[in-house]
Structures are given as C-alpha cells and as structure tokens.
Amino acid sequence: MKLERVVLVGGTGFVGRVVANRLSREGITVLVPTRRSIHAGELLVIPTVDVIEADVHDPATLERLFAGADAVVNLVGILHSRTGRPYGPDFARAHVELPRKIVAACRAAGVPRLVHISALGAAADGPSEYQRSKAAGEEAIHSADSAPAWTILRPSVIFGREDNFLNMFVRLAQRLPVLPLAGARARFQPVHVEDVAEVVWRCLTEASARGQTWEVAGPKVYTLRELVEYVSELSGRPRPVVPLPEGLALLQARLMELAPQPLMSRDNVRSMRVDNVATGAPLPFGMTPAGLEALAPTWIGDSHLRARYYPMRSRARRARHG
Numbered sequence: 001m002k003l004e005r006v007v008l009v010g011g012t013g014f015v016g017r018v019v020a021n022r023l024s025r026e027g028i029t030v031l032v033p034t035r036r037s038i039h040a041g042e043l044l045v046i047p048t049v050d051v052i053e054a055d056v057h058d059p060a061t062l063e064r065l066f067a068g069a070d071a072v073v074n075l076v077g078i079l080h081s082r083t084g085r086p087y088g089p090d091f092a093r094a095h096v097e098l099p100r101k102i103v104a105a106c107r108a109a110g111v112p113r114l115v116h117i118s119a120l121g122a123a124a125d126g127p128s129e130y131q132r133s134k135a136a137g138e139e140a141i142h143s144a145d146s147a148p149a150w151t152i153l154r155p156s157v158i159f160g161r162e163d164n165f166l167n168m169f170v171r172l173a174q175r176l177p178v179l180p181l182a183g184a185r186a187r188f189q190p191v192h193v194e195d196v197a198e199v200v201w202r203c204l205t206e207a208s209a210r211g212q213t214w215e216v217a218g219p220k221v222y223t224l225r226e227l228v229e230y231v232s233e234l235s236g237r238p239r240p241v242v243p244l245p246e247g248l249a250l251l252q253a254r255l256m257e258l259a260p261q262p263l264m265s266r267d268n269v270r271s272m273r274v275d276n277v278a279t280g281a282p283l284p285f286g287m288t289p290a291g292l293e294a295l296a297p298t299w300i301g302d303s304h305l306r307a308r309y310y311p312m313r314s315r316a317r318r319a320r321h322g
C-alpha cells in the first residue's frame with residue numbers, strides 16, 4: 001500500500017509528537033490539525049510535518065483534511081469530563097462522536113487505513129466514564145467494518161521524557177513532604193512512548209495489522225505505589241507514600257476537580273479499580289518492549305549514578321525480604 005501522506009488527529013499531544021517524528025524519519029508527509037497552533041510546539045520544526053488550525057469536530061473540515069491522505073491516526077484523548085451516564089458529554093464528544101466522524105470522513109475522502117488509539121481497560125461495563133467512553137469509541141471504529149481498514153491500539157500508561165504521568169509525581173515529590181496516593185495498589189504495565197510510535201508505524205505498513213485490536217504495554221508490571229516510590233527516589237527526593245483508602249481518595253479527587261486543570265478526578269480514581277495490565281504479549285509484531293528502569297534514569301534525576309543505584313537497591317531489598 002502507498003504510504004506517503006498521513007493525518008494525525010490529536011498529533012500535538014505527548015504521543016502524537018513522537019509518532020510524527022517517527023513518520024517524518026520515514027519521509028512521510030504528516031498533517032497535524034490542532035485547535036490552537038500554539039499547542040504544536042516542536043512539531044513546527046520537524047521536516048515533512050505540517051500543522052494546521054482546524055475544528056476536527058466539523059465533518060466537512062475533517063473530510064477536507066483527509067483528502068489525498070493514505071492513512072489517518074486518531075490520538076485524541078482526554079482524562080476529564082463533566083459527568084454523565086454512561087459517560088459525560090466531553091468524553092462522548094472526544095472519545096465517541098469524534099471517532100465516528102473520523103470513520104465517516106475516511107470513507108468520504110477515500111482514506112484506506114485508520115489507526116485508532118484507545119486504552120487498556122476500555123470496557124462498556126468499566127468502573128469509570130473514561131473506560132466506558134473509550135469502549136464506545138472502539139465500537140464506533142468497528143462500525144467501519146472494512147472501510148477504512150482499521151487497527152485499534154490499547155496502551156497501558158505511556159512513559160517518556162515528556163509524559164504527564166511520571167513527571168507529575170516527580171513534581172509532587174519536589175513540593176510535598178509525603179505523597180498521599182489514590183489507587184496505590186492499582187497495577188500498571190508502563191510502555192515507552194517510542195515503542196508506541198513504532199507500533200503505530202508498523203500498523204500503518206503491515207497488512208497483518210488490519211482489523212486487529214492490540215494491547216500495547218511494557219515488559220514489567222508495577223503497582224502505582226512502586227512507580228511513585230521509584231520516581232521520587234530517582235528524582236533525588238525520596239518521599240514516603242501514604243496510600244489513601246478509596247473513600248478518602250474520592251474526597252481528595254473531588255477537591256482537586258475544583259482546579260482549572262485537575263491532577264486527579266473521581267473518575268480517574270474509579271478507573272484504578274481495575275488493573276491496567278496486558279492479558280498477553282505486551283507488544284504486537286514480536287517486538288521487545290523497552291524497560292522503564294533502563295530509560296527513566298536518563299531524564300529523571302541525576303541519571304548515571306541513579307541508573308546504577310536503584311536496581312541495586314531493589315535487588316538488595318528483595319534479598320532482605322526473601
């Protein structure tokens with residue numbers, strides 16, 4: 001299949017920027033629509049990437065953006081929404097209606113391939129509105145049947161130099177003497193953002209990806225508590241973690257929801273009732289995932305010393321506890 005021109009919807013985000021770089025390295029022309037071009041940042045200097053301000057919720061605009069594209073990747077995702085059943089209106093718009101419009105615009109513009117980024121844990125009966133809306137988004141993609149030929153990717157939490165997850169805990173460790181933690185026992189299987197971008201690239205180029213829904217995860221499972229302790233230690237500010245019972249976590253989240261950009265919502269707390277762990281191989285195409293502990297020390301804290309120090313301490317701790 002010809003692959004010369006790809007549209008990345010949601011391409012200005014943490015994952016989209018890395019995907020844009022990956023495609024650009026292959027000489028692909030990448031078009032990134034955004035609500036505000038100020039969000040595009042470094043994308044503006046990547047060769048072969050064009051950024052355009054556009055309302056992707058408008059079907060006619062989408063069809064124009066997709067004209068002449070060989071593939072579309074949908075990376076739009078949000079973590080917070082006004083509430084509702086089975087999910088709030090903002091989740092409905094970004095996670096369900098937009099994928100539906102993207103499928104329709106792909107058909108209208110004759111785009112043959114679509115890669116849709118969902119999330120591990122997406123489930124119609126999931127405990128959170130985020131998870132239920134992500135499941136409904138997958139349903140919207142299934143409705144495409146075979147045109148465009150689709151692939152759905154379901155990543156666990158994604159880490160990288162510019163992630164919003166580990167970096168949030170690094171910042172909290174800089175400000176707080178103790179870290180009160182919701183969902184401390186929830187399990188995650190963090191995957192490196194470069195691995196996610198590589199999977200997207202292969203999905204676009206390999207026929208075996210058509211019609212597949214694949215989990216995308218890292219090599220190792222951690223509890224949230226382990227992750228937070230790890231990054232706070234790595235950042236040079238080891239902080240005691242205080243696990244919060246769910247009642248207290250929901251109360252804390254309710255207060256956080258009052259902030260213009262909440263760190264955590266009650267819906268986020270509910271989503272951690274289920275583990276965010278792959279059910280099979282962490283990556284498709286027989287790929288070997290990169291490990292968090294090999295990479296995070298290269299951007300968090302005093303890299304070289306800590307890169308050697310933390311695994312040694314963990315081993316010593318394991319030996320001590322048998």
Ligand SMILES: NC(=O)c1ccc[n+]([C@@H]2O[C@H](COP(=O)([O-])OP(=O)(O)OC[C@H]3O[C@@H](n4cnc5c(N)ncnc54)[C@H](OP(=O)(O)O)[C@@H]3O)[C@@H](O)[C@H]2O)c1
Nearest residue numbers: 010011012013014015034035039075076077117119157158
């Ligand atoms: N990061 C993770 O750990 C993780 C884990 C599992 C799944 N995912 C999924 O992976 C995808 C990419 O995640 P990410 O971390 O790169 O997200 P991100 O950094 O928050 O970027 C989200 C992108 O979506 C666009 N966007 C946000 N709200 C929108 C709206 N209402 N309408 C239209 N566009 C909107 C933004 O575009 P503009 O602001 O430029 O318009 C931005 O480019 C998402 O689907 C996410 O759910 C991420």
